[in-house]
Amino acid sequence: MIRQPDLFIAPPVYTNGKLKISSVLIANRGEIACRVITTCKKLGVTTFVVFTDADTNAPFVKLADKAHYLGDPESQPYQNGELIIEIAKRFGADAIHPGYGYLSENADFAAAVGSAGLVFLGPSPQTIAALGDKREAKEFLAARSSVPLVPGYGGLDQDPELLEQEADRIGYPVMIKASAGGGGKGMRIVYSKDDFRESLQRCTSEAGRLFGSAHCLIEKYFEAGKHVEMQIFGDGETAVSFLDRECSVQRRNQKIIEESPCPWLSAEMRQDMSNSALEIARLLKYESAGTVEFIVDIKNGRYYFLEVNTRIQVEHPITEEVVGIDLIALQIYVAGGGKLQALPQLQDIKQTGHSIEVRLCAEDPFHDFRPCTGTICQLKTPIDSKGEDSAGLRYELGVERGSAITVHFDSMISKIIVWAPTRAMAIAKMIRALKNTICFGLTTNQVFLQRILASPHFHDVSYTTALIPQNMDELTAPLDTSSVDSSTAIAALEISRLKPASTDRRSAFKSIPMSFRNQRAGKNMSAAGLVSTEITKSGQDEKIDMLVSKDDMGAYRVVRLDPVIPPTSAEEDVYFNKEGGPLVKRYYSAIRSKRETRFDSVSILESTVGARLPWSTGKLKVSFGGQIATYDFAVAFQGEFKKTIYVQESGSGIPILYTVSGLLAWAGMLDEKASEAQKANSRVSTCPMPSKILEVTAKDGTWVKVGDKLLVLESMKMEIQVTSSADGIVSMQVKEGDILPEGSVLYEILEGNEDSGTA
Incomplete structure (x- = not known):
């Protein structure tokens, strides 16, 4: 079996007995x-x-x-x-x-x-100046090197009409990208002339805000292209290549899965690309870490220079895993005056085994990768348990339990890195790691990453940067809700009844319920409860309500309830009791549901729960007829009658958010649910997260159609285009420059016809 290389940490440089x-x-x-x-x-x-x-x-x-x-x-x-x-x-x-x-x-x-x-x-200011701007870098290399360049335009003239003509000359599809940009920001792929001006406007806007320069390049976009990069390192005299990484799995032009080595490259092409990267490094007498990025056209088997990132990359750990070199330590060594030739560990660089990195992000792939905010109420990794599978597993975390993911910074929660002897083993190891990672408190791409790794498209080593956009329907297919409907719902109900460890001194009034609602101890409150969850299916949020009850023999009955439907206007007219009538109708409609699952033998084997903080966390082990399941959970106590609970079955990789209520609380919520059902059919759009309004494109009072662009907002360094959800007369509720909290109304679509709107 192949053994993972030991990590070499370059020694610090000393001068006169002191650290340089x-x-x-x-x-x-x-x-x-x-x-x-x-x-x-x-x-x-x-x-x-x-x-x-x-x-x-x-x-x-x-x-x-x-x-x-x-x-x-x-x-x-x-x-x-x-x-x-x-x-x-x-x-x-x-x-x-x-x-x-x-x-x-x-x-x-x-x-x-x-x-x-x-x-x-990092590199010298001269090197950064030569390579940091993509336009200047291409001009520099075109005049001094043999490195193949992507066909495109990088001139100083930024007249939109000229740029559009250049795009026509290059041929669609093209990529518009900020000259001073990076990290997937300030980039747009344009497939037709009709979309060019709009995409150019968005790119220049992002580029100016994020990088201080609105200058953009126009390049040929290769639809059958791989994004492959070479890690270089220099000390001003000697340059070393730490070989390749593949970064083709991207959404919004940003990487979310990287691997090393690139499984598609032949040994000959790998060496040629490495030589091209070293040519650039030697030409500039490069110092410190750098990454030379290429696009590989798998149709013609050729590669083209994209850019040089004159810094450490997000994905540098996978190179460390396969070559066994700590790149940060090497940066400090070279900056202190150390020479690469003095390190025998760098004389024969080889890649051993295979490494994969995924980026766990606070975003919603089911809703166009919308960034999400929130507070992490539980965060656990397989490394925490120090199991045998933790070898070759690495988490690069910048957050912990209690950390808030805000709109001010990037949405990444953690990088997860694995090493294994083969690519197939590394993929399997990463899937296991994701299935056993616990991150409660906000929406993440955890399930989406698992689906990519398990996809036959990823297992085919000829995958390209089109992997995600071409397979979105498959990657965001409906979740299997069978476990949500039954066993996990029982676990959620039992978790809701656990007593959290007390952080307070005993009180004579401890046993008296909040609000003095002593019904909580009654039969209807203790024998059954309503367990609700919301599952995203194909971009739509489906609410699932389950009535979970336990009989005197210990058997559990889980009934999936029919959706709450608001009363018709005719029904409302004949109700004698305007509030009680709809309530009775919904109650009896719910309990007549035929979708029932029964568990005759359920026993709680083990349970632990932490102190009653904003979120109490713990584990629950349950036997379902001899089949044992273990759950991690986090509970928020919202009074005596309602609890919000995150539950994840061990090894499932699917965190589920439940709301658990007693029967009285459920009955009290029915009108609320009817109101929600009515709102779901409304024509009001609200802000999905705290945001800034960058542009309002729709004129108030005009006629709009479904899909028409209404405004552009910014959150978490990303621009998000908001379109009309219905046909009608738009009533805009915001203006350019507004900074809005989550839930603020953006617009309302009023009933009307095209003739009733203003021109």
Whole structure:
């Protein structure tokens, strides 16, 4: 069996018995800050971090030796290079590590760091200036190298009409991309001339806001293309290639699954691409870590240069796993004056085994990858249990239980990395890791990632960047709700009855129910309960209500209830009791449901529950007729009669959010549910998350059709286009520049015809 290579950590450089770099300020946050701190601790290097209001109690702040408040996240303080350098000098730091994003590829910042007497842990300002702007990089390489370039236009003239003519010349589809951009931002694929101007406007808008330059390139887009990159490293004299990574699994032009090595590449093409990357590194006398990105056209078997990222990449861990080199330690070694030729471990770089990384993100793939916000109420990994499967498993986390995912930063929760002897084993290992990862409190892409990894399209090594867009129907197919309807619902009911560990001193009034509603101890409240959940199926949210009851013999009965239907206007007219009539009708309609599952032998084998905090967490082990299931859970106590519970069966990889109520509370909620049903048919659109309105394209009072673009909002660094949900007269409720909380009304579609709207 192939053995995973040991991780080589380059030794720190000493001068006159002292560390050349003894302290580092990390000009970043989240998981990359934690990653840099971890290596620095191994080297005995002191770490300083800067943080905003959103990260006061974040893990990277706790891990660092010292932390300094940076400001309000709204002011984008991580882009304030002058302030960051001032804080670094105040701490007495020797160096600044930029991480990725923010100022990591800003040549002026790198130069300012050097001018302040500090070491920049990255390439020289001259190299960043030559390669950081995609247009200038292509001009530089076209004049000085033999590296093949993607056909396109990168001129200074940015007249929209000229750019459209260039797109016609190149031939559709084309990619519009920000010259100074990266990370999938400021990019649009355009398939037809009709969509070019709109896509260009969105790209220039994003580019100007995120990168300070609205300049864009137009390039040929290869529909049968693979995104393959080469990890390079230099010390100004010597350059080393740590070989390839494949990053073709992308949504919104952003990577979510990466692997190394690329399983499609031949040994010959791998060597040719490595040589091209090294040619660029030697041409520039490259220093520190860098990534040369290529597009590979699998139809003609050729590769083309895309860009150079002059920083550490998000996906660098998979290279570390297969070559056995700590890249952060190597950055510190080279920045301290160390030479690559002095390290025998770098003389014969080989890839051993296979590594895969996935990005667990707070987003909803069932709703066009909409970013999601919330507080993580439980976070557990297989490594926490130290099982035998934790070998070759790595989590790069920037959050913990209690952390909030906000609109101010990227939606990534964790990078999960596996290593195994073969690709097939690595895929299986990653699926197991995802199935046993617990992340409660907000919507994530956990199920979506599992589906990609299990898909035959991913197992076919010729997959391209079109894997997700071409297979969205399959990847977002309806979930199997059979377990939701039965056994897990029983678990949810039993979890709701567990007594949380007390954090308070005993009180004489402890046994008296809240609001003095003593019915809670009655038969109807203890013998049965309503378990509700909402399952996303093919982009639609389906509410499932189940009546779970337990008889005197210990048998459980789970009845799936029919949806609540509002009364017709005719029924409302004849009801003597306007409130009681509809209530009685819905109650008897519900209990007549024929969809019933019965469990005759159920026993609780083990249960643990933590203190009654905002969320109490624990485990429950249940035997269903001899079949044992274990559940992780988190419970929010909303009074005595209603509880919100996250439940995930061990090994399922599917977290389910339930609401558990007693029968009296359920009866009281029926009118509320009818109201919700009526709202579902309304023509009002609300803000899906805290957002800023970038553009309002629809004129108030005009006639619109389903799918017409109404406005553009921004959240979590992403622009989201909002379209009309119905035909009618639009009543806009927002204006450009508005900053809105979640749930704010964006627009309402009024009844009417095309003639009744304004022109």
